Amino acid sequence: HNKYTLNIIPGDGIGKEVVPVSLKVLEKLSEKFDFQLKFKFFDYSCDYYLKHGAMMDKDGMKKLADCDAILLGAVGMPNVPDHISLWGLLIPIRRAFDQYVNLRPVKSLKGINGVLKEKKNIDYLIVRENSEGEYSDLGGIIYPDTENEMVIQHSVFSKKGTERIVKYAFELAHHRKKTLTSATKSNGIIHSMIFWDNIFENISKQNPKVITSKFHIDILCAQVVKNPDWFDVIVASNLFGDILSDLGPVCTGGMGIAPSANLNPEGKFPSMFEPVHGSAPDIYGKNIANPIATIWSCVMMLEYLGEKEAAAHLFACIEKITESTKTTPDLGGSLTTTQVGESIIELL
Amino acid sequence: HNKYTLNIIPGDGIGKEVVPVSLKVLEKLSEKFDFQLKFKFFDYSCDYYLKHGAMMDKDGMKKLADCDAILLGAVGMPNVPDHISLWGLLIPIRRAFDQYVNLRPVKSLKGINGVLKEKKNIDYLIVRENSEGEYSDLGGIIYPDTENEMVIQHSVFSKKGTERIVKYAFELAHHRKKTLTSATKSNGIIHSMIFWDNIFENISKQNPKVITSKFHIDILCAQVVKNPDWFDVIVASNLFGDILSDLGPVCTGGMGIAPSANLNPEGKFPSMFEPVHGSAPDIYGKNIANPIATIWSCVMMLEYLGEKEAAAHLFACIEKITESTKTTPDLGGSLTTTQVGESIIELL
């Protein structure tokens, strides 16, 4: 039977609550589906930083590289600036491991509903570019500390970087409903988006079977709320994908259920799976965080590892939970994080 | 009695339907409230471009400058690229006339509802920076037409530009509920947003009576849908304000009712009033576009001109319409653009 080594980074805040619960679920699942899991734990976090002066040790990236996949809880706490915590752990992993695809499903689960008055059948995938674009620390400040101070920030879109994410999205679209939406803002004076549009159009020509559409990000944000059932696969730049993937879950059930995968599709480096939500310091310590976002991220991890059957079974159990009242408060239930995990284990 | 010269640019698509209707309303209102309006018409538009090879004539900006306010319908049609139409008319006006405040109210109107299942009391103002930030055509392409092609796009945040919009927002907050939210993304590696945050914090210290909060744009987009009643004044960069102001109306009644003002607060140049929606080529020619977004923009214009009483009366009439069934199809009614205008005139 198959054996997988997983590098586990619970991280900060509720990451430390939802990850252990998810690991128990995974363990039980592995018995049932006859595969083996080896967990290697890493305490890289804000606590780690406060003790050691860095978010990870010097050869942290090297250690993290050695595995079949990474599971991450959340990074960031109020007592450490984000540009230290996130830029010292989350973003380096995404980038150094060339996890250029950030895959974020938005899907109605049985029994739960978002904020919309009309129940819609929502099921789309956000394919977020995860390595360049608006997320760049290039640029700088001129005339610091004077009246004329000015900061220039560079967004960087490479042909390679844009082509590979767009191609990945077309590939996915071929395996789904053969429709693909591109998020842009080329009607503003943002010229990088014209570059994006051109590449999208070129690759679209090589994929004549996929019906494409293009929405400006402002109206797209409105439409994913108004008409979420219009969409099947949406490809977006780093920032636009970030925005869309917090907005999507509002219409399906909230951040407590939003999963994600940071993929290096070539498998040269490990991929990383993490809930979309953050460390949520406001609810940390109460054992009420919804573990479903992380458990669903584990479903994505199992699919990625090739354990399709186990993945499908786990997903079905998640839906049994959301259909019942065995949920955390964010979904209207009154169970704790641990109890939701236990309920899922029972169902397995 | 007071006399105002208005420069009118119906522009493209439904702009040519909603503007004439709004002008009739204004004319009637001016009789009632005893002020005089002089309309000067400008046919700057995509049609104009197709005839003359430019979106306006050479001294267009000079001509437009000579007035008390500008009313614009919409700009852009599929047969002219956006970077010609919008960058040749809309954006130059905003910039050359230093309309650095883009004010966009999001407010529940009586009788109509957005997509939310729970009816909330929504009433907030988006204060969008309108002159710099992410909307910049600086930067360029390196290695064109090769595998290594790459585009670099510069966002520009000046201290002056950021301070003046943040100060404007604090000023507004003082006159409302004394709470102010700043949209940011300083947890990504986007360093210009740290610059934004620092300026916001400094100005906040000078305004201790205003309670402030800071949201990253991804979660802010989720919250304006989930908890729109949390917000009173939101200050945002050019791009973030653009996104928020299409998203807001989804929860109140749609783009058919979303107004905006492009203000040059110092009054050195004219301000411009326009609906948030575009030219909507898909419904143009059918006389079904909702004129309320433009008529509400006229309310904002009247306030700006100092005709507060007339403004308040017109707004009350708009709400009488939304409360009734005398609306266009987007709000569930079956009236035409013209008929909605006539109904409002009757109420005046």
Ligand SMILES: CC(C)[C@H](C(=O)O)[C@@H](O)C(=O)O
């Ligand atoms: C048409 C476009 C350039 C414009 C913008 O992005 O400013 C529009 O979306 C708006 O919000 O006024």
Ligand SMILES: CC(C)[C@H](C(=O)O)[C@@H](O)C(=O)O
């Ligand atoms: C925490 C932050 C840097 C991160 C991002 O913007 O990518 C988060 O919002 C996400 O969506 O994963």
